[in-house]
Amino acid sequence: MKIHLKVWRQSGPNQKGRLEDLEVKDVSPDSSFLEMLDVVNEGLEERGKEPIVFDHDCREGICGACSLNINGVPHGPDRQTTTCQLHMRSFKDGDTIVVEPFRARAFPVIKDLMVDRSAFDRIIQAGGYVSVSTGGVPDANGLPVAKDDADEAFENAACIGCGACVATCKNASASLFVSAKLSHLRLLPQGKVEAKTRVLNMTQQMEEEGFGACTNTGDCEAVCPKGIAMKNISSMNVDLIKSLLQS
Amino acid sequence: MKLNAKIPSGPIQDKWDHHRFSMKLVNPANKRKHKVIVVGTGLAGASASASMAELGYQVETFCFQDSPRRAHSIAAQGGINAAKNYQNDGDSIWRLFYDTVKGGDYRSREANVYRLAQVSVNIIDQCVAQGVPFARDYSGLLDNRSFGGAQVSRTFYAKGQTGQQLLIGAYQALSRQIHAKNVRMHPRTEMLDLIIVDGKARGIVVRDLVSGSISSHMADAVVLASGGYSNAFYLSTNAMGCNVTATWRAHRKGAGFANPCYTQIHPTCIPVAGEHQSKLTLMSESLRNDGRIWVPKKKGDTRKASDIPESERDYYLERRYPSFGNLVPRDVASRAAKERCDAGYGVGPSGLGVYLDFAQSIDRLGQEAIEARYGNLFDMYQKITGENPYQSPMRIFPAPHYTMGGLWVDYNLMSNVEGLFVIGEANFSDHGANRLGASALMQGLADGYFVLPYTIGDYLAQSDLEKVSEDHAEIRKAEQETSDRIKKLLYTKGSRSVDSFHRELGRLMWDACGMSRTQSGLKEALKKIPEIEENFWNQVSVTGSEGSMNQNLEKAGRVADFFEFGKIMLHDALAREESCGGHFREEHQTSEGEAKRDDENFSHVSVWEYTGANQTPVMHKENLEFEYVKPTQRSYK
Incomplete structure (x- = not known):
């Protein structure tokens, strides 16, 4: 699959953020949403760029660390599914996906997609x-x-x-x-x-x-x-x- | 290195009671004057922090997650054992003790295991009082199930989310103490070194993961509750952040590392789907209570599971182990699956999988009953694989899951470094060479609620602990070394990702030191690790700065420690010329392919001493005496 990402990048709590455009090729439909982001991050690291920051840990849908607004919906399109359990087979080849942090006054952004x-x-x-x-x-x-x-x-x-x-x-x-x-x-x-x-x-x-x-x-x-x-x-x-x- | 296990004298059933009486107490007014550091907020760390704060100690607790509630204990599914005998089916403290020593393949310390079985009953009372919603039956009383190789029903559970519920209980107890200002909580803070002053553990160096600043925290004792090291294999069921850094750094400062080669490979995990995979997902082995495991009788059979008639299925666990069947302990079940797959009978696209089939249970009990028992696990399976397990059997394969090895501790849970206590999965003490299902939660909470709060008081009451000045040379030195290491990672400016190195190390460890091990494979891996490690330090790309949130840097530091740690795992596996529990050396097996122990030469704990970077570590032994459970060939036939 080929995916067009628009990802929120913000270098710190008081800095201005913006959406960054990224093309992701050869995405396996069996990979999870976060594994897709892992691949993007490895690419960024190899080119000496800063990877996208996001909270995640257990990747089994139970620790509650992962977040992300995916196309405007917290945890993305699947019902009763955390972002880490969302798989790319829920999207179509060529889709544009907008990824933003959880937004609330009580959840200030720390960096990129990570909030407090x-x-x-x-x-x-x-x-x-x-x-x-x-x-x-x-x-x-x-x-x-x-x-x-x-x-x-x-x-x-x-x-x-x-x-x-x-x-x-x-x-x-x-x-x-x-x-x-x-x-x-x-x-x-x-x-x-x-x-x-x-x-x-x-x-x-x-x-x-x-x-x-x-x-x-x-x-x-x-x-x-x-x-x-x-x-x-x-x-x-x-x-x-x-x-x-x-x- | 001096190893004195300090096992109290007297009959085993009286040891803990006598010891509790003989331990010195800290006067309530003096408890306020003692500060204790706890690293980690899983079941062991959270329960220990809360319990010590309740007693009146000043506690400072650290975790790398954004909240103490997210520690990986939360992912434990199946349940927690306790010798309550609520089911009147013949359980007792003795039986739980016996099962645990036997299940550990006679490589654990009897006195510790007996104490674990004793306090198991208190844990359930404590958790219920906290409001942990365990499963109940229609009488309103607690329900139990049989689990992982036990022939009695002693496992308490909350659907497939027992770890979550127990951790929330401990987290809430901890939250109450944070509110009362008895605990100072430092989330998003990672321990990077241990500070030893005059031979005693007195503090830690940490990095604030948000600001990136390095600082030191001093106390009268340090408690490590930082979990296990399964992520040495890269792919495991551990959370992404689980790491060996806290215990490895303590080891470098003199703490003995015991039995690092004892790793548990869990039999019921979802098979690897592809290169992109970042972690493996376990499904509770409670599934084995109602699911039957099989492979086709014909090699390379590509028919759909439903098209394979009953007569052409090999229920290999029931065939090999008629009395325990699908409920044999984890190490046995995992090896049997590997044996079938290696022989060419595996299923699924990779051939690395076996079926776990619920069709007969669904016929017998109805889909609703199966849904009530395992609904969340079936949903999880479907989300990950895209297949419906109510209609076709699950495919499962073993995966690294838990590590029985850990820092060496005595009966008081203190390491050989005075003032350094180690609890939960981070220590080595109770599970021997193989842990039984539903015993990890039991041990974490036993250590944290009911053992450490007593034993640490005995240490504090008897120790002469002078205040350490803030500019003590040891503090400055530890901070400097930590900061130098971070700079070295950042200044490498290579072009290979941290993950690519972790994957390379993980594959090597899995091939050489996974489900089965050989002398030649281990030796080969010991030669290869330094090469990959050198490449890591020359080619790794760690971007960003040290003075801000930098997940890439965090990961790089952890992987660097896994390289160092991997070597003692291999040394330990090489030195243990026998097979026991999760450690299977191909050279040491019976004619039927079962693990062959050598009690005469290896009835000991192997404790490794750090001797310097790239130096061969030195092994010390703690001999194990079996006075109450006589070692026999473990048979589940």
């Missing part, structure tokens, strides 16, 4: 946990959890923290990410205890980080590589109002 998503870590630090220390906990089977609750908690805990939900949202809202964590913990008896303070602390941190508000457009659910459901956002809002009224 540490805002997500700070939201978790504000309360995305059960406050237990190591040791002194009851037997794991001491407290039964209804299978449906455990399964739903798992589905929400499957979030990989990639930030696609923010990148696609016209308000750059982190509501899907935050609500998934709240649901994961609230559905389990171990996490229920702190549910009220958790929703207050995490949503407050979300606002402080500069994420926008949710206006229910549903783009987040559509691009989420792990299929996290939007209904979590309604649950979060209900819990938030309850907590605010009580506090």
